[in-house]
Amino acid sequence: MATLWRAVGPDGTVRLLKRPKLGPGSHPACFAGFETERMVLARLVGPNVPALIAAGDDGPDDSGPWLLEEWISGPSLVEAARRAPLPETEVVRLGMAVATALHAVHRQNVVHHDLKPQHILFRDDGTAVLIDFGLAAHGELPDFAADAADGAREMPLGTPAYIAPEPLRGERGNPKSDIFSLGVILYLLATGRLPFGAPESRGGMRRRLWLDPPRPRALRPELPEWLQEIIMRCLAVLPENRYATAAQVAHDLAHPEQVVITARGRNLQGGGWRAAARRWWKTVTAPPPVRRAAAEQLARAPHVLVAIDTEHETAALAAAMRQVVRRAASADSLARITCVNVIDATLSAGQEEAAELERGQRTQRLMALHHWARELALAPERLRFHVLEGGDAAAALLDYAHTQHVDQIVIGARGSSALRRLLGSVSARIAAEAPCTVTVVRITA
Amino acid sequence: MKTAILSDVHANLEALSACMAHARRQGAARFAFLGDLVGYGADPLACLDLIRGEVARGGLAVRGNHDDAALGGLCEDFNFIARDSAYWTRAQLGAAEREFLAALPLQQRDGDALYVHASAADPAAWEYITGLLAARRCLAATDAAIVFAGHVHQPLLFYTSGDGVKSFGARSGVAVPLSARRRWLALLGAAGQPRDGNPAAAYALFDAAARQLTQHRVPYDHATAARKILAAGLPAMLARRLAYGE
Numbered sequence: 001m002a003t004l005w006r007a008v009g010p011d012g013t014v015r016l017l018k019r020p021k022l023g024p025g026s027h028p029a030c031f032a033g034f035e036t037e038r039m040v041l042a043r044l045v046g047p048n049v050p051a052l053i054a055a056g057d058d059g060p061d062d063s064g065p066w067l068l069e070e071w072i073s074g075p076s077l078v079e080a081a082r083r084a085p086l087p088e089t090e091v092v093r094l095g096m097a098v099a100t101a102l103h104a105v106h107r108q109n110v111v112h113h114d115l116k117p118q119h120i121l122f123r124d125d126g127t128a129v130l131i132d133f134g135l136a137a138h139g140e141l142p143d144f145a146a147d148a149a150d151g152a153r154e155m156p157l158g159t160p161a162y163i164a165p166e167p168l169r170g171e172r173g174n175p176k177s178d179i180f181s182l183g184v185i186l187y188l189l190a191t192g193r194l195p196f197g198a199p200e201s202r203g204g205m206r207r208r209l210w211l212d213p214p215r216p217r218a219l220r221p222e223l224p225e226w227l228q229e230i231i232m233r234c235l236a237v238l239p240e241n242r243y244a245t246a247a248q249v250a251h252d253l254a255h256p257e258q259v260v261i262t263a264r265g266r267n268l269q270g271g272g273w274r275a276a277a278r279r280w281w282k283t284v285t286a287p288p289p290v291r292r293a294a295a296e297q298l299a300r301a302p303h304v305l306v307a308i309d310t311e312h313e314t315a316a317l318a319a320a321m322r323q324v325v326r327r328a329a330s331a332d333s334l335a336r337i338t339c340v341n342v343i344d345a346t347l348s349a350g351q352e353e354a355a356e357l358e359r360g361q362r363t364q365r366l367m368a369l370h371h372w373a374r375e376l377a378l379a380p381e382r383l384r385f386h387v388l389e390g391g392d393a394a395a396a397l398l399d400y401a402h403t404q405h406v407d408q409i410v411i412g413a414r415g416s417s418a419l420r421r422l423l424g425s426v427s428a429r430i431a432a433e434a435p436c437t438v439t440v441v442r443i444t445a
Numbered sequence: 446m447k448t449a450i451l452s453d454v455h456a457n458l459e460a461l462s463a464c465m466a467h468a469r470r471q472g473a474a475r476f477a478f479l480g481d482l483v484g485y486g487a488d489p490l491a492c493l494d495l496i497r498g499e500v501a502r503g504g505l506a507v508r509g510n511h512d513d514a515a516l517g518g519l520c521e522d523f524n525f526i527a528r529d530s531a532y533w534t535r536a537q538l539g540a541a542e543r544e545f546l547a548a549l550p551l552q553q554r555d556g557d558a559l560y561v562h563a564s565a566a567d568p569a570a571w572e573y574i575t576g577l578l579a580a581r582r583c584l585a586a587t588d589a590a591i592v593f594a595g596h597v598h599q600p601l602l603f604y605t606s607g608d609g610v611k612s613f614g615a616r617s618g619v620a621v622p623l624s625a626r627r628r629w630l631a632l633l634g635a636a637g638q639p640r641d642g643n644p645a646a647a648y649a650l651f652d653a654a655a656r657q658l659t660q661h662r663v664p665y666d667h668a669t670a671a672r673k674i675l676a677a678g679l680p681a682m683l684a685r686r687l688a689y690g691e
Contacts, residue, residue, distance in 0.1 A: 140619045
């Protein structure tokens with residue numbers, strides 16, 4: 001839809017120059033894609049998208065509109081996809097990078113709608129960069145890409161191998177459509193195959209509305225159940241059965257031991273014809289979708305981090321904290337709650353005997369976290385437990401909040417002033433430095 | 446340069462002042478008024494005074510059907526309430542105000558933008574743009590790239606797409622870029638008598654350099670505006686509706 005140029009400035013800086021193909025015979029969608037990219041990129045910030053340097057409606061000699069973007073020199077995911085099937089660790093590393101980039105874009109109210117290896121580049125530090133927002137939908141701006149397709153009544157908007165079921169029905173702007181495409185990418189990296197092939201007809205594409213792809217572990221038996229669980233949950237036909245956010249995918253890839261394995265992860269075969277028939281019926285009878293902006297959907301699935309001090313917390317404070325967590329969990333039914341505790345690893349470093357002790361301590365703390373959360377009475381799927389290591393509890397919690405896209409931290413205030421003097425106030429530092437909302441729970445005297 | 450565009454002020458001084466103060470804080474360099482400056486509200490003189498001042502400072506204003514009604518005529522197409530308020534308004538206006546209103550054009554061109562009260566297609570017919578067809582007629586009647594209109598008291602953005610026209614409801618406070626490859630019709634909500642269920646006054650800020658339009662909603666003292674309407678002996682319904690934005 002556009003021509004790409006490598007532009008070198010007078011000072012030697014390299015940029016990407018993009019110009020739409022205009023003129024007689026060019027498809028109206030070409031320009032709509034160009035317009036969309038300009039509009040959406042102007043709204044996006046951060047390391048996971050190319051920076052928009054400048055844009056104009058007309059170049060020299062009436063050469064038409066143009067975009068000047070940051071040049072990303074790193075390799076694209078195509079290179080890794082060619083080597084697939086990849087070792088599990090590499091699937092996880094690449095998958096986390098892509099999921100993180102996707103979440104960053106979704107948080108800014110944008111659904112990419114054409115996520116595939118060709119549109120994912122990597123910076124030197126391994127950060128994934130999503131490119132080509134020509135089909136993207138911004139939750140607060142006109143949807144030019146959809147308008148153009150509507151006029152042309154042509155193929156659905158997206159790439160056949162990667163497109164999710166609901167955009168095939170014309171639904172736009174659901175971030176979960178990107179999560180489905182992320183599932184296709186993970187499937188490809190893990191098995192070396194595309195789950196639905198690369199169909200060329202609309203009918204061929206629609207098969208994914210009811211048919212399950214072959215289970216990844218049927219193709220590669222050595223793949224762990226948790227990885228199949230993650231991939232198949234991304235590939236669920238109905239959006240509500242997929243992960244609520246890409247951050248949750250990244251979180252599960254980072255902590256496989258916490259993934260709750262269901263039949264989806266264990267089975268080597270799909271649901272069979274009965275399940276297919278059920279899904280087919282659901283598809284043909286499904287009501288027209290309600291469009292919700294990406295940011296609005298993400299807001300309903302916050303990641304809540306509960307910092308639990310298993311050693312010093314009083315029963316009253318624990319009860320008050322559980323009350324706050326219960327409220328958060330019931331207000332947002334898709335909220336994910338992660339309970340964490342920090343152990344001081346520096347004390348025991350370097351000694352073999354101490355390492356043994358530490359393992360014991362970790363297990364004991366994990367048990368304490370599970371025990372703490374029992375009274376929340378939440379479905380296991382919504383809960384995660386972690387014991388973090390670090391001499392500085394606040395730093396460990398802040399680091400975790402940053403890397404795991406935490407939206408809210410719940411932490412108890414230390415009741416006794418003697419304890420606060422001795423240990424310092426972790427909650428005060430968290431409240432001051434956290435990248436998100438912090439709720440400090442205190443018992444009223 | 447940023448232009449604050451207000452439509453359907455309807456002699457509501459509280460709403461007008463609140464919008465103007467808000468727009469100035471947002472960096473508005475001038476004001477444009479899309480007609481229906483008077484009618485319904487209790488402060489025609491004070492509002493016209495403010496508006497005249499802005500027009501003298503390089504602002505724009507066009508005439509609406511209620512301004513016409515305030516100048517004379519039978520108002521046969523008005524309902525009783527609108528007619529009562531038109532007759533009341535007539536009695537308030539002095540020679541200077543009448544002269545100002547009578548001199549206002551029905552539409553005004555400014556660069557590639559056109560300002561009009563109802564529709565660029567026969568502006569004096571006061572057509573309500575309530576759908577894609579009417580929007581299309583309006584855009585077809587002018588070669589302006591952007592048309593700003595009011596009259597319907599409901600904000601909505603229309604734009605050309607291929608051979609057709611599409612509509613888009615922008616959220617208030619969100620800057621929408623108006624792509625230069627399309628033509629746009631921005632229907633503004635009413636400053637002085639909102640009817641979309643939200644009592645806050647509506648206006649829009651157009652940034653010509655960035656080609657971006659931002660619609661704003663400004664809460665204002667509608668209770669005072671309503672009290673003045675009752676005190677003036679205008680129909681009570683005109684006071685009541687301000688609290689509900691209906």
